[in-house]
Amino acid sequence: MLQKNVPLKNLNNYKIGGSASYFFEIKNMEDLKSGLLGFYSLFHSEKDRPPVFILGGGTNILVDDKGFQGLVIRNLLSYIESANGEDLIVGSGTDFSELLKFCIENSLSGLEWAGGLPGSVGGAIRGNAGAYKGEIKDNLKSVTSINLKNFDYKNRSNIECNFGYRTSVFKTDEAKNEFITEAIFSLKKGSKEEISRLIQEKIDHRKARHPLEYPNIGSIFKNIPFGLVPDKFKDEFKQYIKEDPFPVLPVAKLFSIAGFKGKRVGGVVISEKHPNYFVNVDNGSSEDVRNLVEFAKKEIKDRYDISLEEEIYYL
Ligand SMILES: Cc1cc2nc3c(=O)[nH]c(=O)nc-3n(C[C@H](O)[C@H](O)[C@H](O)COP(=O)(O)OP(=O)(O)OC[C@H]3O[C@@H](n4cnc5c(N)ncnc54)[C@H](O)[C@@H]3O)c2cc1C
Structure with missing residues (x-):
């Protein structure tokens, strides 16, 4: 059933973010079709329709503090x-x-x-x-x-x-x-x-290795394909290469070397246990996460000329 202004905070693993202006859950294809037709009927034409987002477990998304001005479909097609x-x-x-x-x-x-x-x-x-x-x-x-x-x-x-x-x-x-x-x-x-x-x-x-005791969304950044590490740093970093499933420089290792562990903005901290996890320790906001992401990207670019790429999705 189509609902309005549904909070997304408890539907994502980070426990961060505002509400979706429209929302419904689906358990079968009939739910999907009837929900969408109901939603589409609220608007005059296709170009007036707000965007649609598909929500799975919410373990890889950062929901904005202002919420999502669109439709969220929560997928419960489980069999x-x-x-x-x-x-x-x-x-x-x-x-x-x-x-x-x-x-x-x-x-x-x-x-x-x-x-x-x-x-x-x-x-x-x-x-x-x-x-x-x-x-x-x-x-x-x-x-x-x-x-x-x-x-x-x-x-x-x-x-x-x-x-x-x-x-x-x-x-x-x-x-x-x-x-x-x-x-x-x-x-x-x-x-x-x-x-x-x-x-x-x-x-x-x-x-043992991941800070699962705090709300998180897994690794924030993709590991770095070793070929993208500038030649002048290859010797220093080659000892840390891991197969993932091809040779990569783990971002967690790089952040550890860069001294990022424990860096905090508002309620979000770069984990000491696994620094590619930015954990929500105390009512963190999407703004806090974004500030830490920008900090990490800029520092790594300035110091090592490596461009980090997010693995997470911003909603
Ligand atoms: C503790 C922890 C550990 C993790 N470890 C790993 C790991 O080892 N390896 C790894 O790769 N990832 C890892 N992740 C990230 C995440 O768990 C995975 O990427 C997971 O597969 C995302 O699934 P989800 O249902 O939660 O997706 P969501 O977070 O709900 O959505 C992610 C994206 O997928 C889209 N999506 C979801 N369902 C559908 C669908 N049916 N059709 C089309 N698009 C869809 C969404 O719209 C969104 O863009 C980890 C996350 C956490 C919190």
């Missing part, structure tokens, strides 16, 4: 179906942790790297989420999406999704009006105990 034993059809609103639980219960291997990855399947596909040398694209057969303007469905093969480092076609103009509805994952039968052990290992590793 997992076995297609032919090792293939799974997964609704885009499914929590990644639910998918991993299903994999353990059904002894399906391939997604162990994602242990502890928060958010929805749709959000993970859009950004080709990855960790521990794995990426979403490694086990994906195809992705279905719907165009929110004309309700046309599109099915893309893995190759057609144009996956890259934390990116996909869904971040480009080609698919800017598309809502990812479901995807087919291709997995392999494996040992239940081993799958469960590997997933738990990643969860434990995250708990």
Whole structure:
């Protein structure tokens, strides 16, 4: 049901931000179509319509303190179906942790790297989420999406999704009006105990290394492909290279060397535990986060001639 002025603070992991002027939740495709038609009917023409934003788990977005002058659709399309034993059809609103639980219960291997990855399947596909040398694209057969303007469905093969480092076609103009509805994952039968052990290992590793005790949105910046590090700093930084899944200079390491740990603006602090996490320790605002982001970008550019690129989405 279409609602007005809905607070987004408790619908994102950062616990930051104002309200959405329009909002509805969807549990099936009928909810999506009827909600959108209701919303469209409020405006005379397409050009009068405010923008539309798709909200998954809200684990990778910074919501502005002033809120969002548009429609937020909260995706709760949550289901997992076995297609032919090792293939799974997964609704885009499914929590990644639910998918991993299903994999353990059904002894399906391939997604162990994602242990502890928060958010929805749709959000993970859009950004080709990855960790521990794995990426979403490694086990994906195809992705279905719907165009929110004309309700046309599109099915893309893995190759057609144009996956890259934390990116996909869904971040480009080609698919800017598309809502990812479901995807087919291709997995392999494996040992239940081993799958469960590997997933738990990643969860434990995250708990030990990441500041999960505070509201956060994961890594603020993408790691830096080592090829983009200026030659004069390559020798100094080569000891820190990590495979992600290609050689990168971790931003957390760079911030640590630059002395950013503990830097605070308002209620937001650059984490001591993992400095690519800017944690909300005390009622932080989007302004606080943006100030810290600008500080980090400028300092790193001035000192090392490296341009940082955000991984997060600004709403
Ligand atoms: C503690 C923590 C750890 C994290 N660790 C990692 C990590 O290891 N690796 C990693 O890659 N990321 C990581 N992240 C970031 C984040 O969890 C992932 O990017 C996640 O996949 C985002 O999913 P979401 O549902 O929360 O997306 P949201 O934050 O809700 O949305 C992110 C973007 O995706 C779009 N979107 C969401 N659903 C759809 C859909 N169905 N169709 C089209 N567009 C959609 C949104 O419009 C928005 O632009 C971490 C975040 C946190 C908080």
